[in-house]
Amino acid sequence: MNALILSAIWGVVMMFSGIFTKSGAAIRGIAITGLALLLVVNVLDFQGTALVDINTRGMLVYNTFSYMFLNIVFGATLLYFFLSGSDMERVGLHLAEYFALIFFILAGISIVASFQTLLMLFLGIEIISIPLYILTGSDKRNLKSNEAALKYFLMGSFSTGLMLMGIALIYGSKGSFSLETIGAGTGVITPLLGGGMLLLLASMSFKVSAAPFHFWTPDVYDGAPTVFTSFMATIVKVAGFFAFIRLFETSFGSVQAQWQLFAAIITAATLLIGNITAVFQQSVKRMLAYSSIAQAGFMMFALVSLNGKGSEGLIYYAAAYSLATIGVFAVLIKLNDYTFEGFNGLGKSHPLLAATVTICLLSLAGIPATAGFMAKFYMLSAAVENGKVIWLVILGVLCAAISVYYYFRVIQAIYFKDGEPQVAEVSTTFKVVMVLIAVLVVYFGIFPQRLTDFLYMVY
């Protein structure tokens, strides 16, 4: 609850800070302070120290998983601010507003991390989505940015319409929005409830860009300013997954047999489309958009298997995937040329950046001894434990092999090709944070236990 309140307040603070100062460094400083505070109050909240005591009447319920997840989200956002905060200035003049919007999105994420009724789910998703439409179109003079914002908005509000209709149908059959009431006694699926469930499945799949509801992703990620693509593709996406799993686990967990097939089909389609299409992209940015679809396919395993290992794996995957992707995007933003050739010779001219980005790419490809490998391992073994979708596990392993191809194309360009990459000035902080990310990726790859233990016991 603390995190929700503070992030909403800090969003307003950020908006007003733009009036009092025009200095980018000062605004960044305020944003980073706010995020650090968020992290602290979230930890305090877990220990039982609430800032304000509000009775939500069971509409928001924070459990251990919510706190773990929020910590990861805030931690990743903090690293993202350190790495890419200064690049936001290049998007446009309204730096303070961009930060404000990001804080509002974080408020939305705090809601979807704890929602217990469909009303809160709807509000949370909308609070995340509307600022994202604005951020996507924030590069106002860029045709691509405008086009992306338009597409994102149109398709996003269409999926909102589907979701509302789904919620209405569920309300009609159950008379309540509470996840637990819906989940209780859902032995038989009436057509009303079944239709509502399918519409929710489709609209949530849209939010996490799972095929065949993924079409917006490549265009929007490609068109949006790269700094914001980085945020959307990582933190927002994993938040969507968290909501997805929470919704289906609590409300429809007892009738999993009714929808597991659909979830499995969606997963398979996502894996195939994401991986195969990523192979033939010419722009690294667009490749990363498809790679985020491919990674979403792996996160979908948590939904398909729906067991403890899957939920824990999702937390782990969220951390591993966000860290690595933020790292890769941070370096990509610094480059002038977003094609694969843009990376040529980076290994020689910027050995440190090259090494750290390579570790991130290795993690995304799921090479052992990186966090990405353990994340995939968790997900696949969760599905193995479920036992009903072994064919999907085989497909997952195959797709992981395909993914090596396109991630290694970047590594190959970095180390095995000659060129003069044009790289913007990077600060020492940037380098330090990149090294930190690389170290974390390897550390969590070797001691995966530490992440989950740490998240369970830090308080």
Place this chain on the structure above:
Amino acid sequence: MNTIFQLVWLIPALPLIGFFINGLLRNQLPKAISGLIACGVLLGSFVLSVLVFLQVKAGAAQTVHLFDFINVGNLKIPFDFKIDQLSSLFLLIITGIGFLIHLYSTSYMHEETNGHFARYFSYLNLFVFSMLLLVMGANYVIMFIGWEGVGLCSYLLIGYWFKNVNYTAAAKKAFVMNRIGDLGFLLALFMMINQFGTLTYGDVFAKAGEASTTIITGITLLLFVGATGKSAQIPLYTWLPDAMAGPTPVSALIHAATMVTAGVYMIARSQALFVMAPVTTNIIAYIGLATALLAASIAIYQNDIKKVLAYSTVSQLGFMFLALGVGAYTTGVFHVMTHAFFKALLFLGAGSVIHAMSGEQDITKMGGLRKKIPITYITFLIGVLAIAGFPFTSGFFSKDEILVAAYEKSPILFWGGVIGAIMTAFYMFRLLFLTFFGSFRGTHDQEHHLHESPISMTFPLMVLAVLSLVGGLVQVPHIFGGHPYFNEFLAPVVNSVEHTGIETLEYALLGGTVVLLAAIIIMTFKKFSVDSADGEYTGFKKVLANKWYVDEVYDFIIVKPIRFLSKKILVFTENEVIDWLVNGVGRSVQWTSRQIRLVQSGQVGSYVLLMVLSILVFLGIQLLTKK
């Protein structure tokens, strides 16, 4: 707990430290220092390995617990090292031969710039680290981590000279082929988790008895698919000859002595599973034999000194799998060891030849080097004798044991093995004579520059030569008054087969070997110890023109058909079948991708229409499947 076991983690940690020092400071360190660090850490690991080995020999095998790796629900995977007879033996081979190759590399790579020199050694160290992890791990997950690690390092090392596009392509081919094999391995792991709920060796083997034969066969087949990738068996062998693009010491280390034996190690380690799956072991035996024959026949046709050795590696690996397939697990491991000695020797010798020839690799342009580089010649000769199975060299003992084991299984395997051994002798002596005998056929510049390599290169050659000569004495067959020390040592981990009542066969093999080798030596000497400067084919034709009756018969009956066949096999299997398969997969992926990209039309309307249609399809499925 013995103190040495508390230090066992240092064995892999030392090369890792070397990797970090050389990798991070590669632009600061002078060559002497980075070479010293790389060799020093390996020497340290080797000394520790020897100490560990002695302890194990005294009967102190144990599992060393380091920390908890994965602990999810009921799946527990500790980060443990299993130090037993099998792994300590591999430790000796990897660190020992690894050290010699590092030492050799300090001279061989001396012309590189400081940064590249250190980069090379950091990769080598990382490779050794991964390989050590692979053999020391006490469960399949650690083995898999090492397994992927060696694949990654070989990618880095093959593509070391990255300026050359072909080399990077070869590197990528190696990596992708390995990944295909790894898929099998990974699927086997998941099957084991599903079936046994654990991946620790001991627990898996203990629970294996409860599973049905079908399951075990499935797991072992998948494991074997993994092994075919790493150990270059049909159909995933083509990466290995291409992998010769890397520096020669790399070929010696990775593609001869260590990495490719990972598959053999894995199968020997999982022996408890494989003995329960006769179907799998039969497949292994026949694939091994087919690989041995195919690769040997191709080797006869090659002119690049490293290519000959590369195909011979594939062929020898085939022999090892043949041994594993017929149930002679210790024999397979024994051949791993002897092969590590003589193949490292041959590769390093070839490196020394290439060094002397200023980078020339075509054996038709060599000749008469025997007098110019005597140490290389003598050591190379010993290597050739060993691989050809000359009596009482190391290769003789290991190869004869394989043949004996195959004989007890099936005559096809035995005679196939014999033919493979004959071909091996043929192409190795051809290589020897073309390179070192006759007169020099290269350019004057090359002749002028001919020189023996420095001591840091010849010293490893000499050590390896001695090992190749005497390395087989640890397991001398009964009839020569020997004792199977090797089998006894491995007995607690790996079962061996007892050969009884086969004295006649042993004598026949000894006699046959001597006669055949003599015939092959004379034949190849006459054919390939040529003076002509026009290269092999003219030389070969000249011999033909001399109308040696015997030669013509040989040519007609053996050489020509073999060469014809090997040419056909090479062209057909390599270019048609395998490339077609590999390219076919690539093409179909490309095609699918193009179709998917058409859907991504950029138009919101069509996107939404597709979404609505998929929802309708889902609704339809739900209505139809409703009970």
Place this chain on the structure above:
Amino acid sequence: MQIGLTHILVLSATLFFIGVYGFLTRKNLISMLMSIELMLNSANLNFIAFNKYVWPNKLEGLFFTLFIIAIAAAEAAVAMAIIIQVYRQFKSVDVDEPTIMKE
């Protein structure tokens, strides 16, 4: 004739599919926005109808519609801003105009 739940549900379903149809067929961005509003309002109608006929002793459905109306207003505001921006750049409010990115 008594107006019952079925009638209202049929009405709202019709509205919903008119919305979907309009969204798919219209090229004008303003019309598409209106189509989305139709979809949202049909959901509102559903909420009210279910509240009135199926769960008369509860109020949750009514309140949900209030939230939907508020959110829809926010969305429309952002939508208008985006559409104006698109119009400035592409000189058109046709949805097929901005298709630089594909594949």
